[in-house]
Amino acid sequence: MKKKLIIIGNTSNARLTHHFFKTDTDYEVVAFSVDEKYIESDSFCGLPVVAFENLERKYSPADFDAFVAIGYNDMNVVRQNMYTKTKKKGYFLPNYISSMCSFLTEEGIGDNNLILEDNTIQPFVKIGNNNVFWSGNHIGHDAEIKDHCFISSHVVISGFTVIENNCFLGVNSTFRDDITIAPFTLIGAGATIMSSTKEKGVYLAPKPFEMDKLSTELKIS
Numbered sequence: 001m002k003k004k005l006i007i008i009g010n011t012s013n014a015r016l017t018h019h020f021f022k023t024d025t026d027y028e029v030v031a032f033s034v035d036e037k038y039i040e041s042d043s044f045c046g047l048p049v050v051a052f053e054n055l056e057r058k059y060s061p062a063d064f065d066a067f068v069a070i071g072y073n074d075m076n077v078v079r080q081n082m083y084t085k086t087k088k089k090g091y092f093l094p095n096y097i098s099s100m101c102s103f104l105t106e107e108g109i110g111d112n113n114l115i116l117e118d119n120t121i122q123p124f125v126k127i128g129n130n131n132v133f134w135s136g137n138h139i140g141h142d143a144e145i146k147d148h149c150f151i152s153s154h155v156v157i158s159g160f161t162v163i164e165n166n167c168f169l170g171v172n173s174t175f176r177d178d179i180t181i182a183p184f185t186l187i188g189a190g191a192t193i194m195s196s197t198k199e200k201g202v203y204l205a206p207k208p209f210e211m212d213k214l215s216t217e218l219k220i221s
Contacts, residue, residue, distance in 0.1 A: 002028040005094070006059055008052065008082055009069040010034045010044050017069035017096065017114065018045050024099050031059060033066075052085070061090035068093065068112055068130065072150035075184050076130075076166045080148040083112055083130045093130075110147070122159075140177065152189075173205075 005027040007014050014032060021027045032044045036051035043049060050058055055066075066086050070079035086093060093112035097103050100117040110129030115121070118136040125139050128147040133139075137151050140159035145151070149167045157163065158177035167181050170189035175181065180196045187193060188204035197203060 002026055004064045005029050006031045006033055006055065006064055006066045007069050008033050008066055008086055010038065010040065010049060011071070013071045014069040015045055017067060020096055020098065020116070021067070025096065030064070056089050064091070065094055066091035067096070072168050075168060075186065076148040076150055079130060080166065
């Protein structure tokens with residue numbers, strides 16, 4: 001008998017999470033839930049949408065698990081707050097770890113983590129709670145990802161590096177080994193980080209420049 005799951009959210013993140021749990025786990029998704037003021041329809045992906053305020057009355061935590069499928073709004077604080085409220089209701093929050101990723105660590109992992117396809121999680125990596133690892137990242141040996149982070153796609157985190165709480169790492173960003181990314185750091189797409197960051201810092205890649213020639217004027221061999 002399949003385990004029953006409620007997905008917290010009603011956006012594209014929730015729709016994708018529904019797909020992953022439906023096709024790659026032994027869970028049956030039975031409903032979605034959001035705060036009542038955010039309900040736009042009584043159904044989503046063909047399943048009922050239930051007001052979060054009343055969720056446990058219809059879906060008891062004794063019989064149903066939940067997964068918080070919210071993006072990186074407000075440096076992941078929106079997802080963090082809903083994660084905390086869902087746990088306070090007594091729900092067990094499973095991890096989704098894609099069957100198409102290389103999950104090689106045995107150091108343990110928290111809950112409500114979403115780890116998509118083609119991630120490489122090397123040995124001795126530590127992972128906390130409520131993180132999102134989008135497709136195709138490399139998490140080097142002995143690195144640590146703490147709580148409530150969003151790691152987008154094709155991010156390279158070298159060995160022994162620590163990602164503190166509530167960080168956002170943009171696509172194709174790169175981190176050298178043995179540094180610490182402070183809480184609430186925002187790393188832009190394509191940035192290369194060679195030293196530890198400051199809390200709430202914003203780090204962007206250099207802007208590309210436009211040449212004063214047309215592409216058709218250049219010889220590409």
